Amino acid sequence: AQKVTQAQTEISVVEKEDVTLDCVYETRDTTYYLFWYKQPPSGELVFLIRRNSFDEQNEISGRYSWNFQKSTSSFNFTITASQVVDSAVYFCALSAKTSYDKVIFGPGTSLSVIP
Amino acid sequence: DTGVSQNPRHKITKRGQNVTFRCDPISEHNRLYWYRQTLGQGPEFLTYFQNEAQLEKSRLLSDRFSAERPKGSFSTLEIQRTEQGDSAMYLCASSLDLGFSYNEQFFGPGTRLTVL
Numbered sequence: 446a447q448k449v450t451q452a453q454t455e456i457s458v459v460e461k462e463d464v465t466l467d468c469v470y471e472t473r474d475t476t477y478y479l480f481w482y483k484q485p486p487s488g489e490l491v492f493l494i495r496r497n498s499f500d501e502q503n504e505i506s507g508r509y510s511w512n513f514q515k516s517t518s519s520f521n522f523t524i525t526a527s528q529v530v531d532s533a534v535y536f537c538a539l540s541a542k543t544s545y546d547k548v549i550f551g552p553g554t555s556l557s558v559i560p
Numbered sequence: 561d562t563g564v565s566q567n568p569r570h571k572i573t574k575r576g577q578n579v580t581f582r583c584d585p586i587s588e589h590n591r592l593y594w595y596r597q598t599l600g601q602g603p604e605f606l607t608y609f610q611n612e613a614q615l616e617k618s619r620l621l622s623d624r625f626s627a628e629r630p631k632g633s634f635s636t637l638e639i640q641r642t643e644q645g646d647s648a649m650y651l652c653a654s655s656l657d658l659g660f661s662y663n664e665q666f667f668g669p670g671t672r673l674t675v676l
Contacts, residue, residue, distance in 0.1 A: 449602075478662060482667075487669075488649055488669065488670050488672060489667070489668075489669045489670065490603070490651065490667040490670075492666075492667075495664070497662075536602050536603075538602070540662070545662055545663065546591070546593065546605075546608050546615075546616065546663075547605040547608075547616075548595075548603075548605065548653075548665060549605075550602030550603050550604070551602050552600070552601055552602050553600075553601070553602050
């Protein structure tokens with residue numbers, strides 16, 4: 446079975462603080478993709494990043510960084526110097542080789558950045 | 561705008577009524593997906609099409625739900641005899657399958673359904 450767990454339901458931080466959103470995934474496939482999406486109050490899913498299972502390099506994009514560790518089946522997301530505009534629900538997701546057409550989403554983490 | 565579009569964006573209906581949503585995929589995309597997202601949860605897969613053929617349906621898709629993609633372009637999702645539990649965001653996504661292993665899905669803005 447494939448599963449994505451985001452243990453943090455809600456997080457609140459004060460603006461300019463760093464925050465890490467945790468994601469743990471389960472799959473028996475050795476080939477898979479992991480994603481992070483942002484969902485602002487408007488409801489639209491905004492794609493942030495995709496990583497494949499063969500690329501464990503961490504990635505940085507501006508204030509965003511991702512830490513992929515296959516040994517712990519984790520794909521954590523860090524926002525540095527958070528801003529109010531970062532307030533949203535963030536979803537971690539998995540698409541595995543045996544069923545690429547079904548993207549499995551985690552339950553989401555609601556991030557509130559307080560000015 | 562060449563992204564995935566969905567109409568309407570919001571729908572309020574009374575329990576027992578039928579509703580239909582439309583999704584227009586990115587023009588050259590041959591695969592189209594429907595997901596449902598209930599409050600406080602992540603999106604869940606409902607069904608997908610390869611051109612006009614419906615290839616897979618989730619057990620979440622009860623017999624009150626029917627999806628079509630008659631000409632392999634736009635798709636409709638109909639819910640008959642709506643129930644309050646059908647209140648959710650319905651997301652559509654599309655992808656281009658070239659016969660390789662992985663096809664990235666591009667999501668639309670969703671249709672938010674409220675059943676009173």
